[in-house]
Amino acid sequence: MFNEMSVDDQIREPYRALVDWMEASGPEVLEQKRLEAETLFRKIGITFAVYGEGGDPERLIPFDLIPRIFTSQEWRKLDRGVKQRARALNAFLYDVYHNAEIIKAGIIPADLVFRNEAFEPAVIGIDPPRNVYSHIVGVDIVRTGPEDFYVLEDNCRTPSGVSYMLENREIMMRMFPDLFKSLRIEPVESYPDMLLKTLKSIAPRKCDRDPNIVVLTPGAMNSAYYEHSFLADQMGVELVEGQDLFVHEDRVYMRTTRGPARVDVIYRRIDDAYIDPLCFKPDSVLGIPGLMNVYRSGGVAICSAPGAGVADDKAVYTYVPDMIRFYLGQEPILNNVPTWKCGKPDDLKYVLEHLGELVVKEVHGSGGYGMLVGPASTKEEQAAYAKRIEADPGDFIAQPTLSLSACPTFVESGVAPRHVDFRPFCLVGDDVRLTPGGLTRVALREGSLVVNSSQGGGVKDTWIMSD
Amino acid sequence: MLSRTADNLFWLSRYVERAENMARLMEMGYRMALMPAAATGNRSEWESVLSASGCVAGYDPDAPLRQEEVANFLIFNRDNPSSIINCFEYARANARAMRTAITAEMWEALNNALMELRRPSMHNLAKNELPEFIDWVKKQGALFRGATDSTILRNDGYDFIRLGTFIERADNTARLLDVKYYVLLPETSMVGDGVDNYQWTTVLRAASSLRAFHWVYRDDYSPHRIAHFLILNPFSPRSLAHCAEQITQHLERLARHYGQRHSVHRQAVEMYSLLTQSDMDEIFSTGLHEFLNDFQGRNRILSLAIADAYHFGGQ
Numbered sequence: 001m002f003n004e005m006s007v008d009d010q011i012r013e014p015y016r017a018l019v020d021w022m023e024a025s026g027p028e029v030l031e032q033k034r035l036e037a038e039t040l041f042r043k044i045g046i047t048f049a050v051y052g053e054g055g056d057p058e059r060l061i062p063f064d065l066i067p068r069i070f071t072s073q074e075w076r077k078l079d080r081g082v083k084q085r086a087r088a089l090n091a092f093l094y095d096v097y098h099n100a101e102i103i104k105a106g107i108i109p110a111d112l113v114f115r116n117e118a119f120e121p122a123v124i125g126i127d128p129p130r131n132v133y134s135h136i137v138g139v140d141i142v143r144t145g146p147e148d149f150y151v152l153e154d155n156c157r158t159p160s161g162v163s164y165m166l167e168n169r170e171i172m173m174r175m176f177p178d179l180f181k182s183l184r185i186e187p188v189e190s191y192p193d194m195l196l197k198t199l200k201s202i203a204p205r206k207c208d209r210d211p212n213i214v215v216l217t218p219g220a221m222n223s224a225y226y227e228h229s230f231l232a233d234q235m236g237v238e239l240v241e242g243q244d245l246f247v248h249e250d251r252v253y254m255r256t257t258r259g260p261a262r263v264d265v266i267y268r269r270i271d272d273a274y275i276d277p278l279c280f281k282p283d284s285v286l287g288i289p290g291l292m293n294v295y296r297s298g299g300v301a302i303c304s305a306p307g308a309g310v311a312d313d314k315a316v317y318t319y320v321p322d323m324i325r326f327y328l329g330q331e332p333i334l335n336n337v338p339t340w341k342c343g344k345p346d347d348l349k350y351v352l353e354h355l356g357e358l359v360v361k362e363v364h365g366s367g368g369y370g371m372l373v374g375p376a377s378t379k380e381e382q383a384a385y386a387k388r389i390e391a392d393p394g395d396f397i398a399q400p401t402l403s404l405s406a407c408p409t410f411v412e413s414g415v416a417p418r419h420v421d422f423r424p425f426c427l428v429g430d431d432v433r434l435t436p437g438g439l440t441r442v443a444l445r446e447g448s449l450v451v452n453s454s455q456g457g458g459v460k461d462t463w464i465m466s467d
Numbered sequence: 468m469l470s471r472t473a474d475n476l477f478w479l480s481r482y483v484e485r486a487e488n489m490a491r492l493m494e495m496g497y498r499m500a501l502m503p504a505a506a507t508g509n510r511s512e513w514e515s516v517l518s519a520s521g522c523v524a525g526y527d528p529d530a531p532l533r534q535e536e537v538a539n540f541l542i543f544n545r546d547n548p549s550s551i552i553n554c555f556e557y558a559r560a561n562a563r564a565m566r567t568a569i570t571a572e573m574w575e576a577l578n579n580a581l582m583e584l585r586r587p588s589m590h591n592l593a594k595n596e597l598p599e600f601i602d603w604v605k606k607q608g609a610l611f612r613g614a615t616d617s618t619i620l621r622n623d624g625y626d627f628i629r630l631g632t633f634i635e636r637a638d639n640t641a642r643l644l645d646v647k648y649y650v651l652l653p654e655t656s657m658v659g660d661g662v663d664n665y666q667w668t669t670v671l672r673a674a675s676s677l678r679a680f681h682w683v684y685r686d687d688y689s690p691h692r693i694a695h696f697l698i699l700n701p702f703s704p705r706s707l708a709h710c711a712e713q714i715t716q717h718l719e720r721l722a723r724h725y726g727q728r729h730s731v732h733r734q735a736v737e738m739y740s741l742l743t744q745s746d747m748d749e750i751f752s753t754g755l756h757e758f759l760n761d762f763q764g765r766n767r768i769l770s771l772a773i774a775d776a777y778h779f780g781g782q
Contacts (some may be wrong), residue, residue, distance in 0.1 A: 229566035
């Protein structure tokens, strides 16, 4: 296991100043800071909910005080790799909703795209502003060694977690002003501005003014509601629900105290299936009837564009390196994790024989639900899971259990290494922008590789050191 | 501003004000109950509090009308939509549904209040130390209004918050005065005796107005003056006249801000002039209870008219 702070008892360079500071402060000070941080989170009301578990709908995500640190050199590679991926994924999305060259070229099987649940026939042939579909790409990255980074998955719809990146930093700066003064840490505060710029840059064809932008949320009961309100607030735009919007004569309006006000760009945080009951789920009360018609006729821009989900499907994921070569003519800077597709007979055979060593995931699942972590599972669990795979092999992929890197983390017994992953947020509009930072998630249970907040994961601030 | 946001702001401040006024009603009940019961009219103090709170329909008819049961119902009962804990739950839910429209300070004031109220120790406090609990509730209202006053932008959102506060406060001052009516049905023989005066001063205390009253009227506790102070005196911060004046002013600000007038503007001015043009003799001769009833009706209609004018009613 690669410990990002120290190798063979040698403190790695980016962590040296932090370790000195921690040693000088002593455990009592750190413990006190930890309590302060928790109080701050509770007070500000940064919470998340877990679906289907009942209990407190406003649970706190555990925040770990010890930051995860990247050198500027490490970041340069991640920066280039993530932007490259975001470009390729958007090129792929434009392609599959237009001429489907990549399929004609025999690089990706047609069924995988056109029979995919996330493929949206309703948007075939539509040109979204700047031909961008996924305006915010969250790329989940893990590390296994000093130079070894792997992309675990892409999130092309509406990746969440960026509010933690910003709030974690805010809290760290309040708790450790000295460290921020003495170290040169790249700031992340400009993210909301960059997001606003990106959203402005995708104003729809018919928009003849400074576009009116809104954030569309399913409402306060949604697990990411805090983030929705946070982003709207940071950008200074309205946070709306479906009931606040309506369609009239090919335009979208919101109900205001002065009467109707036109809306030009919708940053939606609800799924495709719910945005327009006339086009998708007819019983959805979250959406806006007629929205898709306005979208088609260039009266409104939707971020992310309907149909963007087909690019972050776990089965499509395996082809992203091919996309990069096909559309950009470049070699991938970041590697994929080697993946077995259970839909292929050879792969299926291998997976069933090696369940104890692999991580098996549902192709369409998200949030770490319904996955099997081989080494951490019992024989019975494996047997039960094998039955599920055999019932519908095409629904599963498997990956080797990577030896994820670990970062020092506060746990009950003191400070100990825990596994981490990383999600930077790449913005695509008139330009491709990436804030130097991201969300580091940490598996708080010893030995656990599952970092999802719904399953005992926590978060850390991520520091990119500047030159 | 989104109509839904205006709606949320309006009701958010109404709920905070309502929680506080439930506490004030209980304060009256508590103080009146300290007087010998025999001297009062045909209802118990706690029955009167319940009637004036407007929640009597939800009260278990078999439950005793004692402090412990009534207070518990008015503070913690989840089925009572106006219970103090529900007021804070709704207020906070409204705030959460529009975090962008309120400041962090306002959110913290509400959030902390609810978190504390949900603690089991608050049940004990309310049971054993009701006056202390009442003070705590009043303090939460003050904290929220203070946070609002010192942090929020003076835009249309501010007007909707203040409209909610004064619509609710006017309703509640009318209710406080009505408790007195319920406790002591006007039997002429008792008007003006010691108990009667004591009860009138309780109304003042519950409205946090005893000292203010002294400053304005010196020491004459006549029911006439006390009622005047809480109904017609525009300098008294909880009087109906003051509330109506504030409502008119905030509607006026909205009219300027939006460049639009609605029928609600006329209705508000009518309500205000009703209060500036009445005198207490007239009110007492037509009947205080009837006057207060009529006022509460007008106030309710005004609230609906505000919702209509700014597109958040009618759903």
